[in-house]
Amino acid sequence: MSRKREKTNAGGVAKSGLDVLFAPASVAIVGASSDPARIGGRPISYYLRANFKGKIYPVNPKRDTVQGLKSYPDLASIPGTVDFAILSIPSSAIKQAMRDCGEKGVRAVLIFSAGFSEMGDEGAALQDEIAEIARGYGIRVLGPNCLGLYNAAVGHCPTFSSGLDGTAPKIGKIGLITQSGAYGTHLLSLAKTRRLGIGMWISTGNEIDVTTAECLEYLVESDDIDVIGLYMEGIRDPETMIRALERARELRKPVIIMKVGVSEVGSAAAQSHTASLAGSDASIQAVFDQVGAMRARTTEDMLDVLYAASISAPARGDRLGILTVSGGAGVLMADAAEAEGIAVPPMPDTAVQRLLERNPFSAPYNPVDITAHALNDFSLIEENLTAMRDDGAYDLLVAFFTSLTASEVLGPRIQKTMSEALRGRGLPVALVGQAPEHLLVAYEADGIMVFEDPSRAVAALAALSRFQTAFDAPATDPADIPTLPNPPLAARSYGEVEAKFVVEMAGIAILEEVLVTTPQEAGDVAARLDCPVAMKIVSPDIAHKSEVGGVALNLSGADATRAAAQTMLATVAKHAPDADITGLLISPMASDGVELIVGAKRDEVFGMMIVVGLGGVFTEIMQDVALSLAPVTPARAEMMLRSLRGAPLMLGARGRAVLDIRAAANAVSRLSVLAKQNEATVESIEINPLLVRENGVVALDALILPRTL
Template sequence: MDALPQAAAAPPQSMDALSALFAPRSVAIIGASGDATRIGGRPIAAMLERGYAGTILPVNPNRETVQGLAAYPSVAALPMVPDAAIIAVPAEAAETAIAALAERGTRAAIVFSAGFAETGEDGAAAQARLLAKARQHGMRLLGPNSLGLFNAAQGFYGTFSSSLERGYPVVGPIGIASQSGAYGMHLFSMARDEGMGLSCCVTTGNEADVNVGDLIGWMAQDPATEVIAAYSEGIRDAPSFLAALDLARRNRKPVVMMKVGRSEVGSAAARSHTASIAGDDAVTDAVLAEFGVVRARTTEELLDIARLATRRIYPVGNTLGVLTVSGGAGVLISDAAQAAGLPMPPMPESAQQALREVLPFCAPQNPVDCTAQVLNDVSLVGRFADALVKDGGYGSILCFFTHAGGAPSIVPRLRGELRAMRAAFPDRLFVLSVLADPPLVRDFEADGFAVFPDPSRAVVAIQAMGRFGDAFAAAPPAPPPILPPVTLPARTPSEAEAKRILSEAGIEAAPERACASADEAVAAAEALGYPVVLKILSADILHKSEIGGVLLNQMDAVSVREGFALLQQRAASSVPGARIEGVLVARQLAGGVECILGVHRDPVFGPVAMFGLGGIFVEILKDVAFRRCPFGEDAAEAMIRSIRGAPVLLGARGRLPADIPALARMLSRLSVFAVQAGPQLAGIDLNPVFAMPEGQGAFVADAVIDITEGAA
């Protein structure tokens, strides 16, 4: 049997498949209007203004010309087959238009028309008919209910957004993919207002066909797009999405994403707005992290990270060195770095001493405070920054000069020092926090520096560059283990049967025996050795502790006989009619760390594994890690080490270190088991799992395999 795949099986869209949508050589506008403020008129006006080099073909049966262009009464009357079409007619007319275009061989259509799946069952049926007509002839659809797209470099504006009235984008390396039309254009507008260069902006609408994964995949192959900014409310097509993220990482294209719907209220809003499946937010975090995608919490973060990423410097093992003229700002930056998880190791002691010899009253630890003395001697900037890079070895340097960095009396000398520093260390990420007039900010950026007025914002963006760098540099993960085929019963099994099934996948349980009588229980206890644990054995009672169905510290034959009877009594009283198979007698393990391993089937990404420590860590603190199944032992160990409570397993405060390799092996095997089990598996709960001291293994103490009855 071959190892299971770790990335999506479906390939991303090729450049050719979507090129007609992004860069058509000719475009028909169905419902073309001579009024440049109407939906059918705005794209024509924008393309004429921005010098679109392709052929514009207005279709309007009531006009001979539209905005100075020859108009045609129908699709059939067009003098050529357009590469793409813009549909700006009511829903019922859109179906007819798509059919006519598809039959003529048009390769792509942008459907502005609303009144489809977003309106209910009838609209969904109409959308299905629309898609069927397009697919019959190999046409790609963007929308329906889409605000469209623009390709700035091509001058192609297939959008009716009024945002263009305030200005067009500067051509640049950032591509925007958004499921929300209005918010996608909101992102564009903010980026434009900040002077950020954009390659394209695309909004998917209802995603009948082209989805946000397709767009990311196309941008990941587009030479004009170096950074991808995405906004998502829910992932419809997980395979294309995952394949696109994998392609972007392999092509060193950073992806920064706003995935909204974190809260219960927000998640409900996302479902009602787009009919998308929101999935579990913690799972989304894990999937994005798996592919090196940085998740932005706010619009400001999204744009900050995208803007800094255009510098194309992604430090591996990123650390931050800070040069400041303010001790207070240094403290603020340190707090922000700690909150972001960005290391700020101190300067070497020898380097600190050397800086004190230059400026006795400086604070050279990191942040390195060269004080207001730079106003008298700007050369200190270069000397201190040189030490930060050469002696400190930091991957990123943040220089806080506040308003002094914008003072006309200082700027010429400061720019000279900074340019020399940048030229000497072109591989380092240099960021400035200054308050300056916009023309000066542009000068600093032209010198190769990213500029942030707020140093805390700068820290968040710098930390993201390191995450990109680590993702791009990471070695391919180890393949998942190869396990024998999995055969599940038709219904949820008892604990003993669940453990037997798992044992075939190499997932070991604590030594135990299923006993149908008190005599058998005593014999089992004598064979296993005291103390033992007694547990009611029933496929109908999965959560045994809730009915008092678990007895610990059974020390002798008398307590085992009494315990057997007590468990039978509690089961009959608490769950009348439950099928009771007897009692499970297990050796009581000591000296291990209680953990929880589990699997649940995410509606978007399929089986997802969970790891955490037992007890309050999972119940109250929710200190757990997730990962999409399947994965190898290296990924499993990374999960284990990622939780906040990992020191408990690693030997904190004199504890014996737990057997991490055995725990990782179990978690990895569980992930493969979950995939091989197929849709019949609803979930798995191994709680507790005892991670014994180093070299002594890991053992399942309780197991639940939840079966979806009747699943194919």
């Protein structure tokens, strides 16, 4: 009789079992080998070396013992319960092994075997069968095609990764999750070299069940993990991923993500500015920024920040103090700070004068250059550090002592001086230099990071500051999201006239405008309005009107408007002969403001993204945009607007009028809600431009494109 379990997630796979996956009380190794070098033998060797406290059951019908442990011919013959099983057998035997696990009551399975979806259709079909068996028994599955995991706290080592060969990594509170087993092994090996304290390491493989996002969520909630690094090639469960990252921010746990394999922007970019501005990589970066995660571009970036976040005190701000014995190194680090966006404010005048009296050869301004004179008087190091800490009130400190830190005579004195001056102060500090192993350990025990490269030291400190800013940012209150009365949108294109009607219903103002079909009608409308007018071609086949001569501005009077209409129709017919022309749209000229683009674009992974930037014809040229996951609150939208390089144009720069940025933020928020509500049928919604004025905003053009399934 099969043992079934009831508790499942929306996709049908049991949600229970992650605890037993990561910290089981008993483990069976199906395909166990007596050779510690073989795939089926490595986990047993690692378990024995790690002093795993649970029960280990090798399964091998050809042997009575395996690596000194009693071996069993099959799972059924194992006495008592088995929480967790490793399947280290050919892919062709996995289906029966999964059924055996189900009948034994195994709650979590790790599949080393390859030969599944990574091998094509036949392998994918087999993988689907395995998933169905797992669902039937309520078994949680990590893999297949997976190198396994490592939980240092309990000695759980179901892996054949060479990253555990020789000495195990230093035990600490870093969690590593990787979708690539081989590259994950590389990260684990580098972590040992860098003396990173590893608490957990997880390779997810094909993610037949347990996803990277679920692993992240588990580590975020773990008391054994304080900082997390992810290597990702794809995101299978974006909702869980975002929820986990938001929870990490709430718990102030830094997450560093290396996301590779970014897809290219789809064909919709040809029709919509928004599509090209909110491409896949830009959307990924925006989401990570929004939830407070750091995007690592290189392995070195990831390891540096994991190192910093795991041993350093949290940052309190972004004011960097630089102590150096080299003017050149001080300049280099100041340049690096500017590139990283952190401040290097000067020391107070009173402190400068006091330090100069003690050391007239110095330049204690920040960078604080104490020169080589400090070698004659080591108390100068402590005095300057203390002054920077107390008088300068710096949030971050970096110190450069060239090769002196590696000296057998001077190195220990520098370490002792720095540690005594800074121990227990809760201040992120990085030393730039080299040192023997015992001094590196001593520095790190006092929370002082050691880097050989000045720029990397500054970058790591800047990352700590950015995490602090992200953690302190207020959480989004769902009650602040506007509610809209708009009916659902159909899965079709909406041209300018219809699209403007839709955005007006969402609470975004538009101008009075009239649709005409002839030059004579255009002149008549201009005469009636009795003011300068704008005229645009209306066609479902023309997205970028100005490129085909479909826009005329500042037309005064009936005659000028009539003539412009004749010219426009002829020009458009020449440049877009196959376009279906609906007519000409006449409206009063709107001026005295700043044009923005406000758009929403469906990302294949995260869903609707909202993008804002400088609008009009320079949108894609300037590339001055900000993105967020939709929907956004007005407060979040205002942050996006203020982050633009062009924001001073709205904020009164050089005597300009101060524009209604709150009205613009409200429009951005409302468009984001409209897009999110219609995510199933809409690919993108765009207002370009949205004119921001001293009082209010007005949508001058709009376009809605359908989602194609």
